[in-house]
Amino acid sequence: MSSLTAKPEEHPWPGGLPRAIGSLASTALVVGTIIGSGIFLVPHNVALHVGSVGSLYLVWIVGGVLSLAGALSLAELGAATPEAGGIYVYLRQAYGKLVAFLYGWAMLMVVETGGIATLAVAFSIYSGAFFPFNPWQQKFIACGVIVLLTSVNIAGVRKGAAVQVIFMFTKLLGLAMIISFAIFSRGVTALPASQPLPTPATTWGSFGVALVGVLWAYHGWHHLSYAAGEVKDPARVLPRSFLLGMAVVIIVYFSANFAYLRVLSLGALADHQRVAAKAMELLAGPWGATLVSGMILCSIFGALNGNILGGARVLYAMARDGSFFPAVGRVHPRFETPAAALVLQGVWAMVLAVSGTYEQLYTYVIFAAWIFYSASTAAVIVLRRQQPQLARPYRVWGYPVVPVAFSVAAIAIVLNTLFRTPRESLIGLALVLSGIPAYFIWRRFAK
Secondary structure, three states: OOOOOOOOOOOOOOOOOOOOEOHHHHHHHHHHHHOOOHHHHHHHHHHHHOOOHHHHHHHHHHHHHHHHHHHHHHHHHHHHOOOOOOHHHHHHHHHOHHHHHHHHHHHHHHHHHHHHHHHHHHHHHHHOOOOOOOHHHHHHHHHHHHHHHHHHHHOOHHHHHHHHHHHHHHHHHHHHHHHHHHHHOOOOOOEOOOOOOOOOOOOHHHHHHHHHHHHHHOOOOOHHHHOHHHEOOHHHHHHHHHHHHHHHHHHHHHHHHHHHHHHEOHHHHHHOOOHHHHHHHHHHOHHHHHHHHHHHHHHHHHHHHHHHHHHHHHHHHHHHOOOOOHHHHOOOOOOOOOHHHHHHHHHHHHHHHHHOOHHHHHHHHHHHHHHHHHHHHHHHHHHHHHOOOOOOOOOOOOOOHHHHHHHHHHHHHHHHHHHHOHHHHHHHHHHHHOHHHHHHHHHHHHO
């Protein structure tokens, strides 16, 4: 038995999660969780911080390459240890229970719940294309969609996976329509800016801030690892799904930015937050903007579903590991899902959705998350040395350059985010560090 697997006498849990996620659903979990609100809103935030079109393309390329390197590193760990919880499991084995607990705590406090809240807020923002909601009504919409999808995922992993597949194809269709309209329409003239660019020239610091937004748009590349314990034939499916899913996302994102810039100048991109809707409004009139807004809502809905499905598995793994409330680690007797973990995650995500704005929320998420992403990719190196005998059906390409480069870049991103947005970064850091006393209190309570 691998040391990554809990011993029966230590954790006498009744049953576990069924392996019910196939190859298509696994790829949909990668693509559908990543493509959410980011590609429809983040180009505006990127344009605010870069001074040229070349810098805009470069920041999207850098973000995609980094995310691909992280995904391939997790593919090795996931294929070798296909358990529910993903990164939590890898951190526990490489660095011990305290680091793993801090990750699980960060997931609960800000990383996963913050990601869910950010997507829910984005859903409410784009709902404004159909109804003129006031700010409090938008918060109600955000909470409502969290409740709905949490309920779907409690009802069964197959239902959650089916939603993921359906909405993956819906969002790809919507993006294909936007890209096709922009590229093949004749006589298109890019809308000029109404005012000068806020950042006339790109600096290292402004590039780093723009990269935070792009990394939010790519956020979700790791989610498949959380559900590894429910994937069929994980040694074969996980690496393929990570690679294929990331390749699709990178191509789609680059094409979407090309399409936006054909319709909107860089300055106009900085002027309009809902860039996809604005682009289609210019290309096809009001009906085009309304249609695309509906498709964008479908895209965000699918990404939100993937985040809810995957994130709860970390809390579930913590409880099964004896590091969290036992009820959170129980499997629902009828639905065979971690129902209590899903409810806990949903409740806190609603609190965050009510308390923060879109940009504040994704800054909290990226700052806290990338601390642990750096550690998890470095775990590839640590575990190869600690457990050379562990069967590894897939080994990350370019080892050790790929995991090392990713870890170093992740640390640089964290430091730049701390310097450029200290308030949001320090709030995220405080939420993570609050897990240290929580861990020792929990250990005392458990004894």
